[in-house]
Amino acid sequence: MGMSDPVEARRGAGTGRAGAGTGLIPRRRFLGYLIAGPTLAAAAPLGMELLRSPAEASLPSPQMSDVYDLSDLLTDAARPTSGLIVVQVNQDGTASFALPRAEVGQGITTAVAMTIADEMDLPVGRVHVTLADARPELVWNQLTGGSNTMHAIYTPVRVAAAIARGQLVAAAAALLGVDADALSTDAGVVTAPDGRSLTYAELATRAAATETSEVAATLKADSELKVVGTPQSRIDARDIVTGRKTFTLDLDVPGALPTMVCRPPSINGTVVAVRNLAQVRAMPGITDVAVVPTGVAVRGTTFGQCIDAVDALHVIWGPGTAEGKSDAAVLAELEKAELPMAPDPAPLARAVDRRFTFHFVSNSPLETNCAIADVRADRAEVWSSLKSPIVAQQTIAQALGLPQSAVTVHVTQGGGSFGRHLFFDAALEAALISRAMGKPVKLMWHRTDDFRQGRAHPMCTSRVRMTFRAGTVLSFQQRHTSVSTDFSHGLGEILSASVAKVPEGNLLAYSQGVFSLSQSVPYDFGAADQALNEVDMGFNTGSMRNVYSPDVTTAMELVVDEVAAAMGMDAYEFRRSFASDERSQAVLDKVVEVGLWGRAMPTGTAQGIALHSEYKGRVAVLVEIDCRPQTVQRQVVNGYTGPRVTRVVLAVDVGLPINPRGLQAQMQGGIMDGIAKALTFSLHIENGLPVEGSWDETYYTRQWNVPPEIDVIVMPPTTGQPGGAGEFGVAPTMAAVACAYARATGTVPTAFPVNHDRPLGFTPLPAVPPLPEEPTDGLSQAY
Amino acid sequence: MPVHTFVLNGRRVSVDCPGDLRLLWVLRDLLGVHGPKYGCGLDVCKACTSHINGEAFNPCSVPVSDIAPTDEITTIEGLPDTVGQELHPMQEACLEYEVAQCGYCQPGQIMAAVAKVNQLRSHGAGQITDADLDEIRNICRCGTYFRIREAIRAGAARM
Numbered sequence: 001m002g003m004s005d006p007v008e009a010r011r012g013a014g015t016g017r018a019g020a021g022t023g024l025i026p027r028r029r030f031l032g033y034l035i036a037g038p039t040l041a042a043a044a045p046l047g048m049e050l051l052r053s054p055a056e057a058s059l060p061s062p063q064m065s066d067v068y069d070l071s072d073l074l075t076d077a078a079r080p081t082s083g084l085i086v087v088q089v090n091q092d093g094t095a096s097f098a099l100p101r102a103e104v105g106q107g108i109t110t111a112v113a114m115t116i117a118d119e120m121d122l123p124v125g126r127v128h129v130t131l132a133d134a135r136p137e138l139v140w141n142q143l144t145g146g147s148n149t150m151h152a153i154y155t156p157v158r159v160a161a162a163i164a165r166g167q168l169v170a171a172a173a174a175l176l177g178v179d180a181d182a183l184s185t186d187a188g189v190v191t192a193p194d195g196r197s198l199t200y201a202e203l204a205t206r207a208a209a210t211e212t213s214e215v216a217a218t219l220k221a222d223s224e225l226k227v228v229g230t231p232q233s234r235i236d237a238r239d240i241v242t243g244r245k246t247f248t249l250d251l252d253v254p255g256a257l258p259t260m261v262c263r264p265p266s267i268n269g270t271v272v273a274v275r276n277l278a279q280v281r282a283m284p285g286i287t288d289v290a291v292v293p294t295g296v297a298v299r300g301t302t303f304g305q306c307i308d309a310v311d312a313l314h315v316i317w318g319p320g321t322a323e324g325k326s327d328a329a330v331l332a333e334l335e336k337a338e339l340p341m342a343p344d345p346a347p348l349a350r351a352v353d354r355r356f357t358f359h360f361v362s363n364s365p366l367e368t369n370c371a372i373a374d375v376r377a378d379r380a381e382v383w384s385s386l387k388s389p390i391v392a393q394q395t396i397a398q399a400l401g402l403p404q405s406a407v408t409v410h411v412t413q414g415g416g417s418f419g420r421h422l423f424f425d426a427a428l429e430a431a432l433i434s435r436a437m438g439k440p441v442k443l444m445w446h447r448t449d450d451f452r453q454g455r456a457h458p459m460c461t462s463r464v465r466m467t468f469r470a471g472t473v474l475s476f477q478q479r480h481t482s483v484s485t486d487f488s489h490g491l492g493e494i495l496s497a498s499v500a501k502v503p504e505g506n507l508l509a510y511s512q513g514v515f516s517l518s519q520s521v522p523y524d525f526g527a528a529d530q531a532l533n534e535v536d537m538g539f540n541t542g543s544m545r546n547v548y549s550p551d552v553t554t555a556m557e558l559v560v561d562e563v564a565a566a567m568g569m570d571a572y573e574f575r576r577s578f579a580s581d582e583r584s585q586a587v588l589d590k591v592v593e594v595g596l597w598g599r600a601m602p603t604g605t606a607q608g609i610a611l612h613s614e615y616k617g618r619v620a621v622l623v624e625i626d627c628r629p630q631t632v633q634r635q636v637v638n639g640y641t642g643p644r645v646t647r648v649v650l651a652v653d654v655g656l657p658i659n660p661r662g663l664q665a666q667m668q669g670g671i672m673d674g675i676a677k678a679l680t681f682s683l684h685i686e687n688g689l690p691v692e693g694s695w696d697e698t699y700y701t702r703q704w705n706v707p708p709e710i711d712v713i714v715m716p717p718t719t720g721q722p723g724g725a726g727e728f729g730v731a732p733t734m735a736a737v738a739c740a741y742a743r744a745t746g747t748v749p750t751a752f753p754v755n756h757d758r759p760l761g762f763t764p765l766p767a768v769p770p771l772p773e774e775p776t777d778g779l780s781q782a783y
Numbered sequence: 784m785p786v787h788t789f790v791l792n793g794r795r796v797s798v799d800c801p802g803d804l805r806l807l808w809v810l811r812d813l814l815g816v817h818g819p820k821y822g823c824g825l826d827v828c829k830a831c832t833s834h835i836n837g838e839a840f841n842p843c844s845v846p847v848s849d850i851a852p853t854d855e856i857t858t859i860e861g862l863p864d865t866v867g868q869e870l871h872p873m874q875e876a877c878l879e880y881e882v883a884q885c886g887y888c889q890p891g892q893i894m895a896a897v898a899k900v901n902q903l904r905s906h907g908a909g910q911i912t913d914a915d916l917d918e919i920r921n922i923c924r925c926g927t928y929f930r931i932r933e934a935i936r937a938g939a940a941r942m
Contacts, residue, residue: 105883234884237878237881240886241859243858249811250817258808285801303808303811303812304807304812365885365924366922367820414885415885416885416924444821447824448825661881665881665884668927668929669925669926671926673926694823695822695823695922696825703917703919703921703931703932706928706929707929708932774824775825775826775843775844776803778826778843778845781841783839783902
């Protein structure tokens, strides 16, 4: 056996001693590559599962997400690509991998490190995962979205890692003069039966390929995996707690001085004139002032001086794209756009018919929009947290009039995303500012701008009509009507992005495609039919964590509760008996068991339960809520309290959990989002601009809203393939909280969050000047 | 411009800048100390929480001229030195309870947690209650709040 045949070596090199029996298990074989280089490098193409036909070219039929969902679409989109992903073995015996995805807190760098470690028999701490620059040859396969990363990348990463390990074993076999079958690998060391051993560090150069060639690999059997499926710490945990983790604004790019933009008093307003440009340019610390398409940019020594300069600018503004609009005006337009229901199948059956309103919600992370750009005459370099870096690179190149190859786009670690980083607003803006000023810039959006001019989950309504008779549900219809969701990032490159950007019909078709691929009814409800209509009203929108599902599911589950009650059934028993499959029943049973469904509760408190199916998984949530006056009327300075969710029990089946600890964390995050969306978190639109300008105004969950008790149960593997995790907990939590609120208060809410129509609990910040003054009384608040 | 002097993470520093410049920008833009994060600049999100003479405060809301030469400013970078360890017990607890997701808020969360525990101790409080934890205002948009609560209780036990 020579070094050119790692497959043979691989076959004999199981974890520990390769048992004779392992050869009997048929395993899938995959093709990958050895890449010529100074040390060992193994590669695999992305997207190598068998192609499943994405049905007809026309719009997907209702309920097709049961068989072919958004995750499949994103995985299939990768198939024509020729780009490879590469596992590099370094001279110190560590492995390196540049992940063509964005890490924004969801933990995929850790999950990928675990996957490589497992297949290579390396400690997780010896696998370095970084984020790849924009790689245009990956075409559709550098989009981070739809909770699809692990689903799409798990097998290709394993193939590359398996080839690397096989090649290390082959090299060791040649050096030790031992048959590869006799060698074992563990913790980065290859050991012979006589005890002689070689480390991966000793083998990294010797195992290097002199020419690039295609090779086959066999993956470990599931039973041989030691790391995947076990709880693991984030690979960047220590950097995080010591403050060393580097985000965009922490990068030190020479000459890239703090830069901010003076933004209009209504959404997307434009600059007509600037009255005092020279004056502001002369302010202390300010180096440059330039008019750009989004406003007036200022660059200076510190961000503090930029804030002063922004507020000193005297700008005459043209109208915005949502000029004069308010919540009420948007709602009226949505009502006009609602698609009609089909006639009921049995006209004499009983029906429950409800319409719910879901208000705008900011998808701003804690780290505001930011980017660094250094644009020169013949090239440009950009740094930002980007989930669609290829289309960012292409669009920036177009805007600058440069060839795509002259624009380098670095993907940085993101301080959260929640949908915001699907777009590259800050990267494009920074590039345009850098060109206008002829200097490198470090662009940061102000918090107030990030809420008011940044993207938001669009306002929508959802009407649900269910008919039923004598213990049977006859029909389920849902008409979801939304302000347009901007999907113009497409599948992450310019071709599909262009399709999504074409105005009118195509934009809606794109949204409807996403809706059909992601939404489904997890119950056997006879004729089930969900449809979407969207209307463009000039707002800056985008997907927010879990996109349509939280609103769609909340509307559905509230009506399910009403129908169950009308049929004289317990809310859990009803869900269980109509659930479409055993996986759904299993998660329902689990939360009922752990959460003690049906236990006696004081007046003003109640339980709620909800079920959700998406991302190749199933999830059920049971919550308890306290709506008693002494709880609702708790006082927090500059904060909103309201009802408190006191307990959450969530059971999740993702098919194959890679990192149960990371999965639990994602579910807890989804729980906090679901609580916020049900009870507190929204934007009010007045006069063409969101009213909210600070975290004390748009009420995302705070410690005083957090449930004191949370149980997240990760169900055992069911499918052998990892489903999505990052967004999965939001919808069922929001729905369960809404159901519990309805039960506790005796009133089914019709608008979300339930506090939206109360009087504002704050005095809105002015729109001009755009930025609130920086406080000066910080020392008086010290504790 | 006036020169402002104070003690930062155990070392005396001097900065030549306008007196009304908020300390956050002095730390981040002039001194290159990036642990304290910008999340709002309004003393609301608390992502920049640091310590002044052992008490939590938010440098986004303090003009540098309010800082006296004798004031000791501690950021997340200097926290371990305050206990003479490689990591402060609260940092250890955050690792153990796997608190972080994106990590952007965590320096502020840890600095706030340490000060909160010290404050409760100085008031003679015993066990940390849910009501005590409810008082922490730091935003975590990833929603790690539940693990933050667990880690604070664990970290306090070791402080």
